[in-house]
Amino acid sequence: ETGVTQTPRHLVMGMTNKKSLKCEQHLGHNAMYWYKQSAKKPLELMFVYNFKEQTENNSVPSRFSPECPNSSHLFLHLHTLQPEDSALYLCASSQELADNTEAFFGQGTRLTVV
Amino acid sequence: AQKVTQAQTEISVVEKEDVTLDCVYETRDTTYYLFWYKQPPSGELVFLIRRNSFDEQNEISGRYSWNFQKSTSSFNFTITASQVVDSAVYFCALSGPPMDSNYQLIWGAGTKLIIKP
Numbered sequence: 001e002t003g004v005t006q007t008p009r010h011l012v013m014g015m016t017n018k019k020s021l022k023c024e025q026h027l028g029h030n031a032m033y034w035y036k037q038s039a040k041k042p043l044e045l046m047f048v049y050n051f052k053e054q055t056e057n058n059s060v061p062s063r064f065s066p067e068c069p070n071s072s073h074l075f076l077h078l079h080t081l082q083p084e085d086s087a088l089y090l091c092a093s094s095q096e097l098a099d100n101t102e103a104f105f106g107q108g109t110r111l112t113v114v
Numbered sequence: 115a116q117k118v119t120q121a122q123t124e125i126s127v128v129e130k131e132d133v134t135l136d137c138v139y140e141t142r143d144t145t146y147y148l149f150w151y152k153q154p155p156s157g158e159l160v161f162l163i164r165r166n167s168f169d170e171q172n173e174i175s176g177r178y179s180w181n182f183q184k185s186t187s188s189f190n191f192t193i194t195a196s197q198v199v200d201s202a203v204y205f206c207a208l209s210g211p212p213m214d215s216n217y218q219l220i221w222g223a224g225t226k227l228i229i230k231p
Contacts, residue, residue, distance in 0.1 A: 002158050002160070004158070009157075040223070041223065042118075042220075042221040042222060042223050042224075043205070043219075043221040045218050045219070056218070058218075088157060090157075090158075090159065092159070101164075102161045102164060103159075103161065103219075104161070105151075105158045105159040105160070106157075106158055107156055107157040107158040108157040108158065110157075
């Protein structure tokens with residue numbers, strides 16, 4: 001148990017569906033992240049939030065829409081996804097917005113787009 | 115440009131054997147940080163170690179040890195007397211100086227470690 005909880009753990013959605021991934025941390029951290037992990041590829045950083053403000057968007061397609069209502073919660077809203085978007089989506093948090101600090105990860109949401 | 119290379123895609127050993135996971139990095143920064151994370155089948159990445167570029171002292175934590183050598187730009191990870199529970203994917207990562215605007219972690223592709231009973 002890392003203190004970062006992601007729901008759902010598994011999600012199958014059609015290309016016309018709209019769904020949301022949820023991440024919650026009870027560690028009192030100020031920074032939260034969304035990563036995409038595809039088979040045989042390095043982790044891809046998608047979005048970064050610091051004190052609820054988005055500070056990074058790594059050229060992520062607009063069909064992925066993040067939301068951070070408070071420092072403890074992070075959402076990833078999905079719509080009109082493509083099959084190549086199937087991957088493990090990991091949420092992480094860290095005390096500060098600097099990657100020289102330890103990041104805590106959730107168990108991820110395994111997304112399958114059909 | 116920054117880069118992390120984990121050349122070993124998959125390693126399989128028998129329990130109780132020692133195993134070393136290689137990590138080679140590239141960076142132009144003089145201050146940087148290196149990390150190792152473990153990803154068990156449950157999915158979450160678990161932090162194992164962080165090392166800054168000014169500290170080349172090797173680290174030992176139980177059965178785990180890390181060998182940092184700036185001369186070869188390597189940060190290798192050794193598990194002594196491996197156990198089945200060590201089976202996981204292990205990631206090496208690199209970050210730049212603190213407070214650098216380019217603060218993103220650069221990840222290696224990971225090494226899948228299989229420990230057979």
